[in-house]
Amino acid sequence: xxxxxxxxxxxxxxTGTRRADVxxxxxAIAAVGEGLRAGDAGRVLDAGGCLVAPGLVDLHxxxxxxxxxxxxTIETGARxxxxxxxxxxxAMPNTEPAIDCASVVRDVLELAATAxxxxxxxxxxxxxxxxxxxxxxxxxxxxxxxxFTDDGAGVQDGxxxxxxxxxGSALGATLAQHCEDDSLAAGGHLHEGEWSSRLGIPGxxxxxxxxxxxxxxxxxxxxGAPVHFLHLSTAGSIALVRTAKAEGLAVTAEAAPHHxxxxxxAAAGYDPVYKVNPPLRTDADVAAVRAGLADGAIDAIAxxxxxxxxxxxxxxxxxxxxxxxxxxxALALGLTELVGGHGGAGPGLGVEAxxxxxxxxxxxxxxxxxxxxxxxxxxxGANLCVIDPDATWxxxxxxxxxxxxxxxxxGRAMTGRVRHTLLRGELVVxxxxxxx
Amino acid sequence: MxxxxxxxxxxxxxxxxxVLRLTESFVEVSERAIPKVPTxxxxxxxxxxxxESTRTRLSFEAAAKRLSADTxxxxxxxxxxxxxxxxxxxxxxxxxxxxxAVIVRHASAGVPVQVARWVEASVINAGDGWHExxxxxxxxxxxxxxxxxxxxxxxxxxxxxVKHSRVARSDVAAFASLGADVVLVAPPTLLPPSxxxxxxxxxxxxxxxxxxxDAVVLLRMQQERQNEALVPSLREYTATYGLTRRRAGLxxxxxxxxxxxxxxxxxxxAADVADLACSVVTRQVANGVAVRMAVLFLLLAAEARP
Ligand SMILES: [Zn+2]
Numbered sequence: 079x080x081x082x083x084x085x086x087x088x089x090x091x092x093t094g095t096r097r098a099d100v101x102x103x104x105x106a107i108a109a110v111g112e113g114l115r116a117g118d119a120g121r122v123l124d125a126g127g128c129l130v131a132p133g134l135v136d137l138h139x140x141x142x143x144x145x146x147x148x149x150x151t152i153e154t155g156a157r158x159x160x161x162x163x164x165x166x167x168x169a170m171p172n173t174e175p176a177i178d179c180a181s182v183v184r185d186v187l188e189l190a191a192t193a194x195x196x197x198x199x200x201x202x203x204x205x206x207x208x209x210x211x212x213x214x215x216x217x218x219x220x221x222x223x224x225x226f227t228d229d230g231a232g233v234q235d236g237x238x239x240x241x242x243x244x245x246g247s248a249l250g251a252t253l254a255q256h257c258e259d260d261s262l263a264a265g266g267h268l269h270e271g272e273w274s275s276r277l278g279i280p281g282x283x284x285x286x287x288x289x290x291x292x293x294x295x296x297x298x299x300x301x302g303a304p305v306h307f308l309h310l311s312t313a314g315s316i317a318l319v320r321t322a323k324a325e326g327l328a329v330t331a332e333a334a335p336h337h338x339x340x341x342x343x344a345a346a347g348y349d350p351v352y353k354v355n356p357p358l359r360t361d362a363d364v365a366a367v368r369a370g371l372a373d374g375a376i377d378a379i380a381x382x383x384x385x386x387x388x389x390x391x392x393x394x395x396x397x398x399x400x401x402x403x404x405x406x407x408a409l410a411l412g413l414t415e416l417v418g419g420h421g422g423a424g425p426g427l428g429v430e431a432x433x434x435x436x437x438x439x440x441x442x443x444x445x446x447x448x449x450x451x452x453x454x455x456x457x458x459g460a461n462l463c464v465i466d467p468d469a470t471w472x473x474x475x476x477x478x479x480x481x482x483x484x485x486x487x488x489g490r491a492m493t494g495r496v497r498h499t500l501l502r503g504e505l506v507v508x509x510x511x512x513x514x
Numbered sequence: 515m516x517x518x519x520x521x522x523x524x525x526x527x528x529x530x531x532x533v534l535r536l537t538e539s540f541v542e543v544s545e546r547a548i549p550k551v552p553t554x555x556x557x558x559x560x561x562x563x564x565x566e567s568t569r570t571r572l573s574f575e576a577a578a579k580r581l582s583a584d585t586x587x588x589x590x591x592x593x594x595x596x597x598x599x600x601x602x603x604x605x606x607x608x609x610x611x612x613x614x615a616v617i618v619r620h621a622s623a624g625v626p627v628q629v630a631r632w633v634e635a636s637v638i639n640a641g642d643g644w645h646e647x648x649x650x651x652x653x654x655x656x657x658x659x660x661x662x663x664x665x666x667x668x669x670x671x672x673x674x675x676v677k678h679s680r681v682a683r684s685d686v687a688a689f690a691s692l693g694a695d696v697v698l699v700a701p702p703t704l705l706p707p708s709x710x711x712x713x714x715x716x717x718x719x720x721x722x723x724x725x726x727x728d729a730v731v732l733l734r735m736q737q738e739r740q741n742e743a744l745v746p747s748l749r750e751y752t753a754t755y756g757l758t759r760r761r762a763g764l765x766x767x768x769x770x771x772x773x774x775x776x777x778x779x780x781x782x783x784a785a786d787v788a789d790l791a792c793s794v795v796t797r798q799v800a801n802g803v804a805v806r807m808a809v810l811f812l813l814l815a816a817e818a819r820p
Contacts, residue, residue, distance in 0.1 A: 275706035278623040278644030278683060283707070347631070348624025392602040394622030396643070 081108070082503065083116035084464060087125030090430055091132055091452040092438045100130055102460040105503035109456050123505075125464050128497055131433050132452030133165025133195075133461040135440040137254075137332050138229070138308060138380035139405060141167070141197065143189060144182070145174025150385040150481045152186065156193030157514065158383070158405040158479040160506045163463035163496040166196040166441070166450040167383075167405070171207065172230035178202035178213040183221045194506040194514040195499075196461075198444060200225040203242045203253060209234055212242055219249040224445035227254035229308055230355075232290050234260055239294065243303035252330075252443065254306040257290035257315065258282075258356065267396045269357040273342040279395060282357050284312040291315045295322040295329060304328040306443055309382050311337045311356035313366030320375035330443050331370070332380035335404055335411040338367045340486060350391045350398030351486050354384070357400075371416065371435055372427055378440035379432075381408045385482030403485040406478050409436060411487070413467055413494030429467065460503035469495040479512055518630045518637040519809055521646045522687035529812070530655065530691050536808035537656050537801065543580065544804055553815050554583035557614040562588045562605070562629075563640070564620040569775070570640050573799075574617050574649075577806035583814075586613070601625065602632055609633045614814055618642070623680075636813040644678050650774055651684030653805040655692060657798050658729055661770045666693030671723050673699040673755060674733035674782050677706050677744075681774045682733060686714055699723050700755065703744040720755055724764040732757055732773045735782045748781050755782070762787045770794055 082102040089098045089110065099114040100107060116122050141155035152169070159167045169186060171177030177186060177199045190197035201218035205211050207228045215226060226246060232255055233239040239255075246253050263286035268274045270281025291307060295318055298305040310316055310331050322329045336354060341361055344352040352358060370376040384401025391398050412435070416427040441451025449459050473490050475483040499507035506514050516524045525533065543549055559578040561571050571587070578585045588608055599607075608616065615636040618626040623643030630637040641647040655665065662668055670689050676682040676698050689696050690713040697715045698705060705716065717723050724730070735751055745751045752758070757771065762784070765771070771787070772794050779785040 270707045272708045272710040275708040276683075276711065278642075278646070278680060280644075281707055348627045349631075389600045389602075392600050392628075394601060394620065394628070395624045396622045 081116055081120035082505070083114060083120055083122045084125045084130055084462070085114070085122055087128045087130040087464060089130045089454050090433055091454045092434060093453045095430055100454060100462070102500065102503045105460055107454065107456050107458045107460050110454055123464065123498060127466065127468065129429065129465040129467055130454065131463055131465060132437045132454060133450055133463050133499065133501070134163045134409060134436045135444060135446060135450050136164050136167040136381050136383070136405065137225070137378055137440045137444055138334070139167040139169055139383040140172065140385065140401065141169045142385060143173060144185060148387050152189040152193050152197055154479060154481040155383070155385070155405070156190070156195045156197055157512045160194035160499045160501065160514070161479050161496060161510070161512055162405040162407070163409050163465060163499055164195050164405060165461035165463070165499065165501050166198060166444070166446055168225055168444050169197050169199045170229045171200050171202040171227065176202045176207045178205055178207065180214070180217040180221055183218050183223055187221065194512060195501055196450065198446065199223060200227050200229070200254065202226065203228045203233055204238065207231060209238065212238070212245060215246055215251060216249055219251055224251060225254050225306070226251050227256065227308065229254065229256045232256045232258045232260070236293055236297070240297050240301060243297055243301040243305065247301065247303035250445070252304045252306050252445070254308050255290065255294050256308050257287045257294070259286045259289045262286035262289065267353060267357070268345055269342040269359045271342065271360060273345060277345065277348065284314055284359065284363070287312050287356055288314040288318065291318045295319070295327065298322065298327050298329055302328065304330070307331040309334045309337065309356055309380065310370070310376065311359050311363060311367070313363050316366050316370040316375050320370070323375065330377045331375065332378040332440070333367045333371060333376045334380060334382040335408045336402060336486060338364055338371065339411055339415050344486065345395070348395045350393060350395050351402065351484050353395060353398055353400050354382070354402050355400035368416065372431070377435070378443060379408060379412060379435045380440065381405050385480050386484050387482055391484050401484070403478065403480050403482060406480065407473060407485060407487050407492065409465065409496060410492035410494045412436060414492050460500050462500045463496055464498040465494060466497045467494045469493070471495055517813065519648050519813060520626050520630060520637060520639045522648045522651055522684050522691065527691050530652070530688060533652050533805065533808045533812060534656055534659065536811055537804045540804040540807040541801065543807070544800070550580050550582060552582045553811060554578070554581040557814055558584045558586065558612065559615045559617065559810065560586040560588055560608055560613045561617045561640070562590060562608065562619070564590050564625070565641070567619055567641065570619065573802045574640060574806050576803045577810055580803070581807055581810055583810070586611070601628070605629050605632050609635060615810065638809060638813065641680055643680065644683070645680050646684045647680040648684045649802070649806055649809055650681050651688040652809070653798055653802045654685055654731065654772060655688050656801050656805055657772065657794060658770060660797070661794070662728055665689060668694045668728040669697065669726055670694050670729045670731065671697050671699050671727045672731045672733065673720060673757070674735055675704045675739060676700050676733065677704050679733050685731060686712060697723055697727070701745060704739070720761060721764060724761055725766060727769060729770040729772060730757065730765070732771065732782045734774065734776065735778055752781055757783045757787050759784050759787055762790060772798070
């Protein structure tokens, strides 16, 4: 592997922001400092005007393989991730079959070996994600699985969730909950409120999420085991997590870009591209998500990248599956909406804080800090992204690397784009083009 | 002028007036010995009903035929859905046959809105899920005006399962647009979770409402609602929100009782009270064809005059 010099950029990691060149040799960072030279055989990447950051880490991507390769594969999903600046993604286990035992974990890891980013499968909490009995968590943990979730559904039975937390705590596992009380949410397709009422679409009340957040905060207190809250979408949920953190409980939380960007009003034209679970909510909820990201109640931005083939989204709203693409737009939405380039009515988040939400904070939750999330210093694995924070672009679904096209941001103007992504020292994205 | 009729708001206040004016002239056409005009000769109107409703479909077909349009009836249940064809594929197939208007009925809210995005033809909503049923509301308006004259300042109660009712959503928009005051009367479980932006008042006391209204629209109460814990039983519903004989006596003289049909006699309306409403219901059916002629005319031939 050749030596590579990333020259003239601004390095941003959890230790701060400084002008520095980054020299990469053999998959690792060899040196960081001003005025570095590549040496004779080296390649030089001009990073002038760019941010050089630890690769982003997504806690929540649906890569659909095995079972739904018509929507996405590990190869295409990882390529989309790399283009979005990610060097690691956690792959959700709601595949077919579900990732609920060692053999499926092994299959996914094998498929991931040549992917454009590191893919870490999350394991299911319950066998077949059916919510009835525990999945063999220890055999999955032995293969490196750190995050367990039945995502797509919440574990409805409080006793079973308690047992899972207790059992998992001995494995160093973190249990991640898709918070949705089925008895309140069943049959719903849009946030229950003004828009569901007007459009005549059965609603999902905010309380369906909040009840399970409240229950799992209590179970975290009871068991002492860590709980991660997936894709929080309501002001009430975020307030519960904020209070739990103040109490010192081992809770973490993530929010998805669409929940700080869009509201249920987007569904006014009944386009199922705006159907997602948890659903798009209200202006007040969007404001609460933004505030939670700013004040630390929410630890990470996670994409909930959920590809679906076109025909699935050309169905009636109440028959279409929920989910939207996210890997290739998350960073730009963060820069645009939260840091504020274009019309950012955000809380004025700093770039460093945004990258914390996208990289080193999720890396910690996923247990990947040895390899991903930085800091950018000699001796670390060269998992990096180079971001042009001022590049402007417009989302074109046909130009996305994902196998699917269900982005809700088609035609939307964005500020900030990934220029290069390095995975273990290799350029997997060069000048915005995937190399793998 | 709007190209589609997907919801009452598409028409605007003037559009509703225009439809009602046109309806009057088409009622006159309907009473002729040969109730047919050549207005839409050479135009093709297709009905695409994903949810069976013989009454509504026949009403639209009669309307199209009286305007001399060619009609096609796409029997969805039998063909496309059975083959697993997507909604969009079916619609594009129909469009390729060269049609000027598609009349869509579907159990899912919003399907006519989606169809309108995919086709060049005019799309008419013949009822979509809980969302809207605009031609039913237009015919309710026409029928009420026949009885009451102007609806401006009139008070109209809509009673029953508003939450699951496309007729209620369209009626509220249309009545309010014509200046009526609308009061929804239902248990909280049968009201939409939010009424933000709805030009309505709400009451849970039918006895108190009835003496003050000029018209009552009774909504169909479905058997399933008691299984969903929305009401304890149909019996209790009838006792609290049904138009019983005693309650009908509370109505002022000249007040109109309407029902979009089909009626559950003995549930939302007492059997003998239903006969009281029946004269209007029969009138509604006759007016239905004229209203749909007016809508087709407005969307497809607004440049000419009947
Ligand atoms: Zn989920």
